[in-house]
Amino acid sequence: MFVTLEGPEGSGKTTLCVRLERMLVNKGYEVFCVREPGGTVIGQQVRDILLDQDNTSMLPETEFMLFSASRAQLVREVVVPRLESGAIVLCDRFLDSSLAYQGYGHRLDVGVLEKISSFVTSGVTADLTVLLDISPEQGLRRRQQDPETWNRLDAYAIDFHERVRKGFLCLAENNPNIWKVVDASQSEDEIFTTVSAMLLNELSKRGI
Numbered sequence: 580m581f582v583t584l585e586g587p588e589g590s591g592k593t594t595l596c597v598r599l600e601r602m603l604v605n606k607g608y609e610v611f612c613v614r615e616p617g618g619t620v621i622g623q624q625v626r627d628i629l630l631d632q633d634n635t636s637m638l639p640e641t642e643f644m645l646f647s648a649s650r651a652q653l654v655r656e657v658v659v660p661r662l663e664s665g666a667i668v669l670c671d672r673f674l675d676s677s678l679a680y681q682g683y684g685h686r687l688d689v690g691v692l693e694k695i696s697s698f699v700t701s702g703v704t705a706d707l708t709v710l711l712d713i714s715p716e717q718g719l720r721r722r723q724q725d726p727e728t729w730n731r732l733d734a735y736a737i738d739f740h741e742r743v744r745k746g747f748l749c750l751a752e753n754n755p756n757i758w759k760v761v762d763a764s765q766s767e768d769e770i771f772t773t774v775s776a777m778l779l780n781e782l783s784k785r786g787i
Contacts, residue, residue, distance in 0.1 A: 580787060581662055581703070582778065583673040586711035587744050588733050589718030590763040591770060595711070596671045598771050599778060603667060608787075611661045614671035616649035619656050625649040630730035637731070639685035643692060646677050647699045654700050662703075667787075674700055675708060675750055680732070683746025684739050707781050709774055710751050711763035715740035718763075 582599075584592040593614065600612040616626040628634065629645050650673070661668050674696040682689035715737055722733050751758035761773055 580667045580706045580782065580785065581658065581670070582667065583670045583675065583705040583708045584711065585672060585675050585679070585708055585747060586763060587713055587715060587718045587740060587747065589721035590711035590713045591721075591767060592671050592711055594767055595709075595770060595774060596669050598767075599669055599775060602771075602775055603778075608782075609664070609666040610669065611657070611666050612669045612671070613653060613657055615653065615673060615676065616646055618649075618653040621652045622649040625652075630732065632729075632731045632734065634731060639681055639687055642685070643677055643681040643687060643695075646681070647695060650674060650677075650696075651699045654703050658703060659701070667782075670705075673705060673708075675705075675747070678750060679743045679746035683749070684735070684743040686742075705757060706785075707778070708751075708754070708758045709777070710747050710758055710760045711770065712744070712748065712760050713763040715744060 584596055586592050596612050596614070600610050603610045615622075616629055617623045625645050625648055629637075629642065629649075658668055658670070677696060678689055678692055681687050682692050719733065719737075719740065722729060748760070751760050759774075759777055761770060761777075763770060765773075
């Protein structure tokens with residue numbers, strides 16, 4: 580089963596991914612948690628370029644292609660082999676982040692991005708996507724509390740982050756069978772309780 584966690588900056592995806600992995604392992608599942616961009620040696624090198632605050636001249640098209648390069652490597656090197664082995668793969672961001680950030684945020688053609696993303700991922704899609712929804716103001720306040728991890732994407736103007744949030748919500752509305760929206764303004768424990776119940780229910784329905 581392939582589960583992706585999506586959401587704006589500061590929504591708590593990374594923390595949740597770690598907690599879900601621990602919970603599932605304790606229940607006897609084989610689980611693998613990865614992140615985007617990153618997850619592979621090459622992907623991590625791409626991540627460093629993407630998030631470097633000195634790269635202020637990066638074009639939206641360049642940004643999208645770099646995310647796609649990291650994603651292609653991750654899918655073929657990690658995601659597909661793990662899924663084929665029967666593991667549950669938890670992914671901290673996937674292709675929908677590109678649709679939200681570069682499509683809605685930077686206003687690139689979402690239809691074009693979807694076609695490229697399908698090629699990049701060899702058609703691999705999530706079985707369940709959890710959207711941690713939070714306002715840009717609250718999410719960025721959370722991010723500012725950890726200045727060491729503040730990055731180039733965090734520094735975009737607030738209207739950019741508002742478009743990203745709107746994009747995520749549009750994607751969720753258009754794919755209600757796959758997407759589940761969770762209020763990420765709640766505490767970490769409340770979010771974990773909600774999403775873990777949701778995930779265990781999906782596993783049960785699939786007989787996993």
